[in-house]
Amino acid sequence: MAITLESCPLFIGGEWLQPKVAGTPIFNPSTGDIIAECPLGTPADVNAAVEAAQAALPAWMETPPVERVRILARFKMLMEDNFEDIVRCNTREHGKTLVESRGDVKRGMEVIEFALGVPSLLMGDVIENIARGIDCEAIRQPLGVCVGITPFNFPAMVPLWMYPIAIACGNTFVLKPSEKVPLTAIKIAKLLEKAGLPKGVLNIVHGGREVVDALLAHPKVKAISFVGSTPIARYIYEVGTKHGKRVQSNGGAKNYVVIMPDADIENSTRGVIEAAFGCAGERCMAGSTAVVVGGAEKSVLPTLIEAAKRIKVGPTDRAAQPDMGALITEQHRDRVLRLIEAGVKEGAKIPADGRGVKVSEAPNGFYVGATILDHVERGMTVANEEIFGPVLNVMHMEDLDAAIEVANKSFYGNGASIFTRSGKAAREFKHRVNCGMVGINIGVPASMAWFPFNGWNESFFGDLHMQGKEGVQFFTQQKVTTSRWFSYGEGDIWHAESKK
Numbered sequence: 089m090a091i092t093l094e095s096c097p098l099f100i101g102g103e104w105l106q107p108k109v110a111g112t113p114i115f116n117p118s119t120g121d122i123i124a125e126c127p128l129g130t131p132a133d134v135n136a137a138v139e140a141a142q143a144a145l146p147a148w149m150e151t152p153p154v155e156r157v158r159i160l161a162r163f164k165m166l167m168e169d170n171f172e173d174i175v176r177c178n179t180r181e182h183g184k185t186l187v188e189s190r191g192d193v194k195r196g197m198e199v200i201e202f203a204l205g206v207p208s209l210l211m212g213d214v215i216e217n218i219a220r221g222i223d224c225e226a227i228r229q230p231l232g233v234c235v236g237i238t239p240f241n242f243p244a245m246v247p248l249w250m251y252p253i254a255i256a257c258g259n260t261f262v263l264k265p266s267e268k269v270p271l272t273a274i275k276i277a278k279l280l281e282k283a284g285l286p287k288g289v290l291n292i293v294h295g296g297r298e299v300v301d302a303l304l305a306h307p308k309v310k311a312i313s314f315v316g317s318t319p320i321a322r323y324i325y326e327v328g329t330k331h332g333k334r335v336q337s338n339g340g341a342k343n344y345v346v347i348m349p350d351a352d353i354e355n356s357t358r359g360v361i362e363a364a365f366g367c368a369g370e371r372c373m374a375g376s377t378a379v380v381v382g383g384a385e386k387s388v389l390p391t392l393i394e395a396a397k398r399i400k401v402g403p404t405d406r407a408a409q410p411d412m413g414a415l416i417t418e419q420h421r422d423r424v425l426r427l428i429e430a431g432v433k434e435g436a437k438i439p440a441d442g443r444g445v446k447v448s449e450a451p452n453g454f455y456v457g458a459t460i461l462d463h464v465e466r467g468m469t470v471a472n473e474e475i476f477g478p479v480l481n482v483m484h485m486e487d488l489d490a491a492i493e494v495a496n497k498s499f500y501g502n503g504a505s506i507f508t509r510s511g512k513a514a515r516e517f518k519h520r521v522n523c524g525m526v527g528i529n530i531g532v533p534a535s536m537a538w539f540p541f542n543g544w545n546e547s548f549f550g551d552l553h554m555q556g557k558e559g560v561q562f563f564t565q566q567k568v569t570t571s572r573w574f575s576y577g578e579g580d581i582w583h584a585e586s587k588k
Contacts (some may be wrong), residue, residue, distance in 0.1 A: 093125060094123055094124040096111070096125060096127060096271065096274065098129065098133060098137070098293055098294060099274070099281075099290070099291055100136050100292075100293070101136070101140035101143070101287055102287025102288055107129070107294075109127060109128065110127075111128050111267070111294070112296075113125060113126075114126050114267075114268065115181075115268075115454075116180055116181065117182065117183030117414035117415060117416055118402075118404050118405045118450055118453045119403060119405070119450050119452060119453055120418070120452030120453055120454065123180065123181065123271075124181075124270075124271060126267040126268075126270050128295050128296060128298075128299075129293045130295070131298065131299070131302040133295070133299070134262075134302035134303055137291040137293045138233055138262055138291075138303075139308070140288040140291055141261065141288055141289070142232075144260050144286060144287060144288030145232060148255070148258060148259075148260055148286060148289050149258045153206060153210055153257075153258070156206075156258065157203065157206060157207060159285055160203055160252055161204055162284060163200060163279060163280045163285075164197060164200045164204070166279040166280075166282055167200070167279060168197075170275075170279060174193050174244060174276060175189040176189075177271055178272045179404050179405055180271075180405050181268075182241075182243055182272075182413075183368070183404060183413040183414040184367050184370075184413050185410065185411070185413050186404060188366065192242050192243070192244045193244045195242075195245045195248075195536070195537070196247070196249070199245075199253065199537040202252075202538055203252040203253050204256075206256035209557060209560045210227075210228050210257065210564070212226050212227035213225065214226075222572045223571050223572075224568065224569070224570045226568045227566070227567050227569075228257075228560075228564035228565070228567075229565055229566075229567055230257050230564060231259055231311050231563060231564065231565055232311075233259070233261070233262065233308050233309050234251075234254045234259045234261050234262075234309070234311040234312075235263075235309050235313065236251060236312075236313045237264045237300060237314045237315075238250070238264070238265050238266055239266050239315050240266040240370075240416050241370045241371050241476075242371070243265070243266070243272035244272050246315050247263055247265060247273050247276070248276070249315075249541070249554045249555055249559075250554065253555075253559045254313075255285070255289055257560060257563040257564050258564075260289050260291075261290050261291065262293060262303065263277070263292050264293050264294065264295065264299060265292065265294070267296060269416075270292075270294055273292065274292065277290060277292055300324075304327045304328050304331055304333070305327075305331050307331075309333060310333065311334040311335070311336075312324060312328040313336050313337075313554065314335070315338040315372075316338070316340075317340045317474070318339030318340040318546050320339075321338060321548075322337070322339065322546075324337045324549075325337040325550060334552075334562065335549065336548075336551075336553060336562055338372070338548055339500075339543070339549065340474040340476075340546075340547065341373065341374075341474060341500045341502035341503065341543070342376055342377060342474055342498050343363075343373060343374060343376055343500075343502055343505070344378075344379055344491075344494070344498070344504045344521075345360050345363055345364075345505045345506075345507070345527075346379045346507070346508075346517065347360065347379065347380050347388050347507045348382075348384060348488065348506065348507060348508035348513055349383035350513075352529075353391055355507070355529065356507035356529070357388060357395055359505070359530065359531035360388075360392060360480070360531055361395045361458075362532065363375025363505070364378070364458075364479075364531075365399060365411075365412055365458045365478045366532070368412050368413055368456075368478045369476060369477045369479060370415065370476050370477065371532075372502055373503050373525070373533070375503075375505060376475060376479065376481060377464070377480070377482075377483060378481070379482075379484075379485055380482060380483070380484055380485070381486070381487060382486060389462070389482065392480075392482075393440050396440040396459070396480070397458070399411045399457070399478075400412070401413070401414075401445050401456075401457050402449065402455075403449060412478060414453045415454045415455070418454050420476070421456055421477075423477075424475055424477030424479065425443055425456065427469065427475050427477075427479070428443060428459055428461070428470075428479060429443075430468075430469045430470060431464065431468060431469065431470035434465075434469060434470075435463070435468070436461040436462060436470065436481075437463050438459065438462070439460055440458060440459055440460040441459060442456050442457025442478060442479075443456065444457075445457035456478055456479075459478060459480070460480045461479060461480070461481050461482065463482070463483075464483050465483070466483075466494060466497065471483075472498075474500075492516075492517060495523075496520075496521065496522040498522075498545075499545055499546045500546050500547045501522060501543060501545030502524065502544075502547040503526070503532070503533045503534070504517075504521045504525075504527070504533075505526070506518075506527070506528055506529075514528045514529075523545075524543050524544040524548070535555065537555050537556065538555075538556055539555065539556045540553035540554065540555050
């Protein structure tokens with residue numbers, strides 16, 4: 089039976105526009121079916137969206153912050169009312185389980201909750217009599233037209249990292265969602281439109297590199313937010329800053345999870361399995377490398393292997409839910425398989441092998457089963473490349489010092505975690521590990537909306553991170569006013585001369 093393709097319109101100046109040209113296919117990864125086509129936009133589309141955002145900017149900047157966040161409050165209520173509909177859309181175009189999609193949407197909604205408090209965070213500073221008769225004040229004002237370029241792995245959360253804070257601060261926004269998963273972003277934007285957002289404050293364009301380059305170079309764009317792989321993140325930062333933009337650019341990661349000999353076996357196993365295989369490993373905070381220290385090899389490793397083998401893989405777009413869904417595309421699945429093969433050829437052992445997984449009810453889906461590569465060494469391909477799939481590397485170290493040393497040799501720096509009962513070991517790890525987000529007995533130490541998503545090293549390019557107070561700082565600029573008021577005639581040379 090033929091599948092009716094879903095609509096994937098542009099949103100420019102408050103109008104939903106249906107492109108006439110064909111685009112790239114959007115798949116349901118669970119089945120391999122094409123469910124929509126994402127149009128390949130043009131620089132002309134980008135210019136129209138930026139001009140619409142620029143036209144809406146003066147009125148939106150002058151809208152009182154409390155009125156701006158009232159629209160976001162209505163938006164959040166509409167998100168709650170349509171929660172499961174958004175979740176199902178997310179799962180259908182991405183392939184993650186319904187539970188994982190609910191987490192994706194909820195974490196995005198938390199950023200909206202944070203943005204409701206932006207008026208307090210926009211409050212400035214004043215010193216009266218900073219010098220005799222002189223006062224000084226600092227206030228925050230919006231930047232102007234801002235842009236978000238988002239990845240496929242979190243269709244709801246990552247766009248919501250960006251534009252709720254940006255528009256709460258008085259900016260207008262152009263969003264370019266991933267061409268692999270634009271439908272969730274469109275569905276959410278329609279709710280924001282329904283909440284009463286003025287035309288042109290949020291716009292959506294679609295496309296590939298041509299559209300990205302047009303956004304990076306457009307003279308009326310003031311700031312760029314990006315999440316994706318490290319090579320592209322570096323490119324976005326370098327090109328964006330070359331064109332005078334403020335840029336926050338999140339890249340990839342290779343996150344280490346250290347398991348100490350005294351770790352609680354049940355809880356550490358659960359934490360590592362979730363960190364490695366949640367969302368099929370397609371997240372930049374995935375715990376992709378487990379470092380077993382000393383005696384942990386004998387106690388934890390067999391449990392990890394058995395837990396990985398029990399993970400059920402299958403289609404996520406139906407009532408009976410598996411433990412793990414499909415990868416985003418056939419091409420990405422094949423890349424993950426090639427990296428597993430490279431690990432085996434370079435000497436890693438494979439006690440849990442997901443390469444041959446069969447899903448009888450969805451034979452055309454893009455599946456790889458949970459895979460563990462044991463005895464991975466630092467120089468191997470899989471030790472250095474971000475696999476972005478359901479693959480857990482296992483490395484063996486004699487003590488905590490060696491575990492920290494191997495983690496710190498990574499050129500990435502998103503997150504690292506330790507499982508231990510020792511406060512001393514946890515404190516040492518937290519103090520010395522070279523990354524921006526640390527977990528203690530937590531497998532995925534991703535920060536929540538009130539704190540910055542704090543990547544370091546090659547995992548982030550820029551100065552101000554997404555979320556939290558840094559998000560507000562990124563989307564605003566400070567203006568400092570120094571003032572003095574004279575009494576009548578004071579300092580007036582003409583007045584003084586007239587009295588002579």
